[in-house]
Amino acid sequence: MSDFLPQEIIHRILLHLPVKSLIRSTLVCKSWKSLIKCPDFIESRLSTTIVSNDEKDSHLLLLSASSEDGHTRHQHHSLRWDSPEFGAHSMLPTPVIYLENKPVSDLGVVGTCNGLVCLEIDRTGTGSDPMPVLIWNPSIRRVVMVPKPPLCSISTDDNRYTTLGFGYAAHSNDYKILRVVTDVTTNVDYDSIDEIFGVVNFADDDRLITTFVQVYSLASGSWKSLSDSVVPLDLKGGGNEDFVFVNDTLHKLEARFNEDEDEGEYYNDEDMVIRTFNLSTEEFGEMMGPEALEQGRCSIARYGDSLAFGDHYDNGLRDRGCDIWVMRQYGVAESWTKLFKIYVNPARIHGFKRCGDVVLEKKISFGQSRLTSYNPNKKQYSDLGTVGHSYYFMDSFIESLVLLDHCNAISYQATFTKMCDAVTEHELVTALQVSVYPKIIFTKAGKILYPEKAIRSGDELSKLMAFFYYGAAEPLCLNVIGDRQEEVPSIPINAQP
Secondary structure, three states: OOOOOOHHHHHHHHHOOOHHHHHHHOOOOHHHHHHHOOHHHHHHHHHHHHHHHHHHOOOEEEEEEEEEEOOEEEEEEEEEEOOOOOOEEEEEOOEEEEEOOEEEOOOEEEEEEOOEEEEEOOOOOEOOOOOOEEEEEOOOOEEEEEOOOOOOOOOOOOOEEEEEEEEEEOOOOEEEEEEEEEEEEEOOOHHHOOOOOOEEEEEOOOEEEEEEEEEEEOOOOEEEEOOHHHOOOOOOOOOOOOOEEEOOEEEEEEEEEEEEOOOOEEEEEEEEEEEEEEOOOOEEEEEOOOHHHHOOEEEEEEEOOEEEEEEEEEOOOOOEEEEEEEEOOOOOHHHEEEEEEEOOOOOEEEEEOOOOOEEEEEEEEOOEEEEEEEEOOOOEEEEOOOOOOEEEEEEEEOOOOOOOOOOOOEEOEEOOOOOOOOOOOHHHHHHHOOOOOOOEEEEEOOEEEEEEOOOOOHHHHHHHHHHHHHOOOOOOOOOOOOOOOOEOOOOOOOOOO
């Protein structure tokens, strides 16, 4: 094909192909592989997809939940259509990493942006040792293992509270992780301390509370610590609220720090603030919320390119619910507008669909909840998800090639056992009972169509792909197919090379 079409036309055609087709196309010839893995192409393809999704109104949502089976916790990540029907798109296989030679797949979502998902093992935010963090592109099945951050603490206790945020800095074209850590050190021996790391939130004879901030850059592959001078005095890690990423900025609802020695309270839940962190400038700030921010239990969520605010109240059995506010113009405090009221007290608001429906977690009995969608126009609830799953994350998602060109990105092992259309792994040799690697295996709907062992030119491979997947004429280079339609074999996840 490349012999007959100008490079510019090929470039335009490839920009509109699905991600899986593009991955297959890297096998066609060296020039296609070089083009598809080019950073400019990856960025152009992302922009093209965003425009195309807007034109076709075909947007996706990433939905994540956890469940427990005895003493084992399982993660469930799936893509849903961002539509009133909330239809299923696909399940996402969770990556498996090895800690102390044991497979671990309990990876919870921190955030998502431009097709990348940030995962961490321990989402409780407690413990003295930082747990592994990954940056994952499920569309191309690649991950980057984030190195452990440098130790910046004097505490030897487990009283450490950590919150992570993930997003994209457009100014530097970089993906970043914000790490906020609060240490609570007891029985402090100040005479033995050479240096205190971070901002001192509180200090007395018995306890020292400090907070330090670190930022990871995917572009540089390293962590750096922010100067104490830019860290707010009442910033703290931990808590039940996650960061919300909108417009280059992470947002988190926090209680202000108020020292009250008589009451023994250091953070006042009645004095709340929306804390912001701009990933491009790496500066903290504050955002004014609606009047309801000063009272009761509150939460924030992304609402398109702005923020939504939930004011939860519970004044008894017949007076409980949640008022939904929206910032009509991002960054303008005067634009906060009360949209509607939900006449149940949701355990959590996960986000909003483009049609305006709010997705929330509704309590159905003691210790039980259900994922529900509420239509404010019809005032109707629709049950979603699976009973017994604990849903904790929902945000918009776009399939992309980001990480395809990253030098530290690796293909990962997944928790379910089906293979991709083209793989070259040691487990594949065992599963297919062959002595050498097939060059390419053409599969469709879980069936092996044809294993190609010969070395083919780019033109021959493109003709083979066109025949098997696009209904083109059978190429002369194709060997005898026969009636080979066996299923793609499963590969156990604990298989070793």
